[in-house]
Amino acid sequence: MDPDELLKLDNQLCFALYSTHLALNQMYRKLLTPLGLTYPQYLVMLILWETTPLSVSEIGKRLFLESSTLTPMLKRLEKMQLIMRQRSTQDERQVFISLTAQGQQLKHQAQTIPELIQQHSQCDLQSLNELKQQLEDLRARLI
Incomplete structure (x- = not known):
């Protein structure tokens, strides 16, 4: 590919990810x-709903x-009475x-949020799962 073409915004993977991230955040x-909840607070809650x-x-x-x-976000969630923070008795x-x-x-x-996101994306579950896996694989290679 022509070097000038490589530097065009519309040819950048990072911009495709960034602009999709913005659109997804608006939906969330x-x-x-x-x-x-904010989106980052939702992510924390998702983790805590698991374990x-x-x-x-x-x-x-x-x-x-x-x-x-993370700490300021956790303090806000505590103020909202959604979580409790407790110091370890073994290690302060x-x-x-x-x-x-x-x-x-x-x-x-x-509980309805994942299904609503799927509906708004107008993608079938298999396509979304494949995209998620591709993004996780890319992240693993970049870290």
């Missing part, structure tokens, strides 16, 4: 606003976030996060 914002309690470092590892980024530096009853209840309200 519409769906999450009634739940009172609780978890340490801040375990959550950060799953989300590829540093604890300095370690903080464990668990769901409150209200946080667990929110899971029921969020």
